[in-house]
Amino acid sequence: MTxxxxxxxxxxxxxxxxxxxxxxxxxxxxxxxxxxxxVLKRYSxxxxxLSHVGFGTLAVAMSLRLAxxxxxxxxxxxxAFFLLRISENSKxxxxxxxALISSSALAVGVVVISMTTxxxxxxxxxxFGSILAMSKSDVVLSTAVAVFxxxxxxxxxxxxxxxxxxxxxxxxxxxxxxxxxxxxxxxxAMVIEVGKRIMGAMLISSLVIFPALTSMxxxxxxxxxxxxxxxxxxxxxxxxxxLSFALSTPTGASVVLVNLAMFCLFAVAAKLGVKx
Amino acid sequence: MQxxxxxxxxxxxxxxYDGRTAVESVSFEVAPGDCLSIxxxxxxxxxxxxxxxxxxxxxxxxxxxLYGSKRTEIGYLPQQTVVQKDFPASVREVVLSxxxxxxxxxxxYSRHDRARADENLERLGMADRARxxxxxxxxGQQQRVLLARALCAAEKLLMLDEPVAGLDPVAASGxxxxxxxxxxxxxxLVMISHDLQSALRYGxxxxxxxxxxxxxxxxxxxxxxxxxxxxxxxxxxDENDKNGGDHVDGLV
Numbered sequence: 001m002t003x004x005x006x007x008x009x010x011x012x013x014x015x016x017x018x019x020x021x022x023x024x025x026x027x028x029x030x031x032x033x034x035x036x037x038x039v040l041k042r043y044s045x046x047x048x049x050l051s052h053v054g055f056g057t058l059a060v061a062m063s064l065r066l067a068x069x070x071x072x073x074x075x076x077x078x079x080a081f082f083l084l085r086i087s088e089n090s091k092x093x094x095x096x097x098x099a100l101i102s103s104s105a106l107a108v109g110v111v112v113i114s115m116t117t118x119x120x121x122x123x124x125x126x127x128f129g130s131i132l133a134m135s136k137s138d139v140v141l142s143t144a145v146a147v148f149x150x151x152x153x154x155x156x157x158x159x160x161x162x163x164x165x166x167x168x169x170x171x172x173x174x175x176x177x178x179x180x181x182x183x184x185x186x187x188x189a190m191v192i193e194v195g196k197r198i199m200g201a202m203l204i205s206s207l208v209i210f211p212a213l214t215s216m217x218x219x220x221x222x223x224x225x226x227x228x229x230x231x232x233x234x235x236x237x238x239x240x241x242x243l244s245f246a247l248s249t250p251t252g253a254s255v256v257l258v259n260l261a262m263f264c265l266f267a268v269a270a271k272l273g274v275k276x
Numbered sequence: 277m278q279x280x281x282x283x284x285x286x287x288x289x290x291x292x293y294d295g296r297t298a299v300e301s302v303s304f305e306v307a308p309g310d311c312l313s314i315x316x317x318x319x320x321x322x323x324x325x326x327x328x329x330x331x332x333x334x335x336x337x338x339x340x341x342l343y344g345s346k347r348t349e350i351g352y353l354p355q356q357t358v359v360q361k362d363f364p365a366s367v368r369e370v371v372l373s374x375x376x377x378x379x380x381x382x383x384x385y386s387r388h389d390r391a392r393a394d395e396n397l398e399r400l401g402m403a404d405r406a407r408x409x410x411x412x413x414x415x416g417q418q419q420r421v422l423l424a425r426a427l428c429a430a431e432k433l434l435m436l437d438e439p440v441a442g443l444d445p446v447a448a449s450g451x452x453x454x455x456x457x458x459x460x461x462x463x464x465l466v467m468i469s470h471d472l473q474s475a476l477r478y479g480x481x482x483x484x485x486x487x488x489x490x491x492x493x494x495x496x497x498x499x500x501x502x503x504x505x506x507x508x509x510x511x512x513x514d515e516n517d518k519n520g521g522d523h524v525d526g527l528v
Contacts, residue, residue, distance in 0.1 A: 040363060155383040162373040165363055166354065169422075172330040173377040173429045174348035220409030221366035 011245050019139050020131035020198055020251070024237045026146035027195035028255075031204075032211040032233030033153050034188045036226050037164045039212040045095050046083045046185065047205035049102040050192045053079040055201035056105035056112075058126055063116040069141075073193050080189035084181055129200030129252030131241070142194045149187050156180065161222050199252040207233065210259035217263075217270040224276055236262055282343050283308050283433060283464055284329070289338030291321070291328045298324040300488045301338070306481075308344075308432065311455075311465040313479030313495075315472055315507070320486045322468045323355070326437055329466070344432070348377040351430025353422055355437050360418075361411065367421050368406045371397055374428030389428075396424040400454060416447025423454065434458070436467040440474070452478060472507060 011017055038044055054076045061071040079101075086097045113123050125133060153160070162170045163180045171177045188208065196204045215228035240255030247254075284306040291299040299321035306312050314322050327333040329340055330352055342350075351374070374396075375389035397403045400420045405413065410421060419439065426434055439455065440448035452474055459465050459478070469475040475482065482498040484491040490503045498504050 040359065042359065158373065158376060158379075158383065158385065161365070161369065162376050164359075165365060165370060165373060166357070166360065168327075168332060168354045168357075169352055169425070169429075170373075170376070171332055172350065172352040172354070172435075173374070174346075175376065216364050220364050220411065222364060222369050223366075225364045 007242070007246060011242060016132055016134060017241070017245065019134040019136070021238070021241060022139055023134055023142040023194065024131075024198050024241060024251075024255075025234050026142050027191055027198070028207055028211075028233040028237040029230055030146050030149040030153075030187070030191045031195060031207040032229040033149070033226060034184060034191060035208040035210075035212040035233075036215075036222075036229055037160055037184055038188065039209060039216075040164050042095075043084075043087055044205075044209050045098040045102075046080070046087060047188060047192060047208040049083050049098040049105075050076055050080055050189050051196060051201045051204045052102035052109075053105040054193055054196055055126060056109035058201075059109035059112045059123075062122075063112050069193070073190070076189045076193055077186055080185040081182070084185040088178075088181070125200075126196075127200050127202050128250055129196075129198050129203060131198055131244075131251045133197045138194075138197065145190050145194050149191060152183065152187065156183070157226075160184070165222075199255065203252040203256050206256045206259060207237075210256070210263060211236070214259070214263045214266045217266040218274055219276050228276075232262060233259075281307055283310075284466070285339075285341045285343070286329065287339045287341075289325070289328060289340060290336040291324050291333055292336055293321075293324045293333070297336070298487065299328070299485070302483070302485070302489050303338075304481075304483055304489070304492050306433075306464060306466060308464055309459070309462060310481055311459050311467065311479045312481045312483060313475035314466070314468045314483045314485060315475050316485040316490075322485055323437055325485065326435055326466070326468060330435060342433075349429070349431040349433070351426030351428075351434040353419075353426045353434065353436040353439055355441060356418065356422075363411055365410045366406070367397070367402065367408050367410055367413070368393060370410050370421055371406075371424045371428060374425035377429050392428055393424070396427040397421075399427065400424045414447070416443050416450065419443060419447070419451055420454070423451070427458075430463070432462070433464045433466070436465065438468050438470055440469075440471060448474075 038046060054072050057072040057075040058068050061068045083098055083101065113119065117123065159175060159180055162175060163177045167177050192204050192208070195207060199207060211229035211233035212225065214232055215225045219225045219228050236258045237255050240258040241251055243249065243258065244251040244254035282305050287303050289299065289302045290297065302325060304312065314325065316322050324333065328335055330350065331347060371393045372385055372389060375385060375392055379385070394403065394406070397406055400423055402417065402420050402424060405417065410418060413421065423439070436455070440451055443451060455465060455467070456478055467475070467479065476495055476499070479495055482491060482493065482495050483489060484498070484503055484507070491498055491501055
């Protein structure tokens with residue numbers, strides 16, 4: 001027990017880890033909330049598509065010596081708009097189209113990088129995340145995004161439920177459903193952009209998908225799933241970061257593995273008949 | 277106040293679906309207390325027409341007018357989607373969402389909304405399952421929950437898209453009995469039905485659609501038409517009573 005306390009005390013004596021913890025927990029919380037809707041609406045791929053587009057833009061921005069975040073946020077927001085349109089349009093096979101866009105964006109990124117800087121540590125950090133990357137301004141930005149997402153989520157909670165459960169009914173009874181879909185896509189884009197630095201472009205979408213899927217094994221009400229996802233996501237991030245520090249493993253990947261472990265645990269619990 | 281004689285009127289409405297004309301020049305009127313059954317084969321444009329009435333699809337031409345109720349006061353029972361089948365939601369959460377249309381811009385439900393949701397669950401005999409999970413219910417119970425939600429949204433008019441699709445005969449007749457009672461209590465119904473026998477039994481008006489309206493009028497007049505006889509596969513009108521039922525079953 002004292003060993004754990006010592007570990008935590010040591011952990012929090014590093015400013016960059018405290019920053020990573022703050023940003024990570026806020027991102028994990030928001031991603032989990034949005035993830036419930038995305039997974040239930042079968043939009044899970046949007047998160048993946050957005051992060052890959054974000055990586056492609058980042059690579060281009062770096063090669064042109066532009067500020068990475070300022071360029072990639074507007075591009076990813078635009079991508080969110082188009083990915084959502086593709087998903088909503090049943091004529092095109094939505095999931096296939098998103099997979100196409102996301103691998104193309106990744107390919108553009110990799111080619112541009114190999115032509116300019118080459119595969120250096122910076123690039124690796126963008127792909128798989130780094131807790132060293134957090135600056136003070138990142139903390140401020142992520143806190144602002146998180147507060148914005150949380151307020152909007154709480155105030156539109158019931159409408160998000162209605163739009164997720166049954167779009168036609170919601171629209172028939174006078175709700176502007178496409179507005180809420182757009183809101184969800186934009187908020188997801190923001191959260192992914194901020195979280196990408198720690199988790200990495202390749203791994204950030206797991207933060208959106210895992211907590212929701214895990215909670216759905218056991219919880220059977222929407223509120224239960226939302227609350228459980230939020231708690232689970234934050235807890236998994238915390239444990240993942242501590243483990244990565246203790247075992248010197250990459251943070252993003254460690255967080256994903258903790259999430260995977262929780263998913264297995266919940267799946268087994270569900271098989272054993274645990275229900276809430 | 278003047279008594280309203282027409283609740284919903286549809287004048288010369290045309291709609292297209294996936295770029296093709298699905299419904300052409302449909303006109304009808306629904307009076308308070310009516311039960312209008314919309315019948316026709318698969319792909320005859322019934323669901324498309326209903327989406328047009330609800331404002332979910334843009335009309336190519338024509339006009340839909342609502343009298344005495346706002347668009348947000350209509351209840352709708354859509355066909356179930358794949359997403360809903362394994363959706364983690366409690367029965368109460370689903371039913372409450374029917375009250376959203378009266379919230380305006382307010383973000384949370386009031387005590388009145390909660391009472392209304394409980395009342396409608398009670399009305400459909402689902403009060404004891406309020407805390408159950410929607411995905412654990414039988415198809416018939418799920419349909420009752422969706423109907424309770426529609427009732428939360430509806431003041432006077434309910435639109436139902438194949439309410440008994442996928443239900444076993446017992447659940448189906450139970451649901452029809454509920455609808456009949458609602459109709460007797462003054463709820464106006466517009467119902468798409470695959471099941472011609474029930475459409476005739478519960479609807480006082482029939483709209484038979486095959487892209488264009490083949491018949492629109494009172495149910496008893498419909499029984500006299502060639503369209504009806506073709507639908508049930510009876511050649512001569514005098515054999516109507518004898519064979520009608522069997523053939524109708526075959527259609528479902």
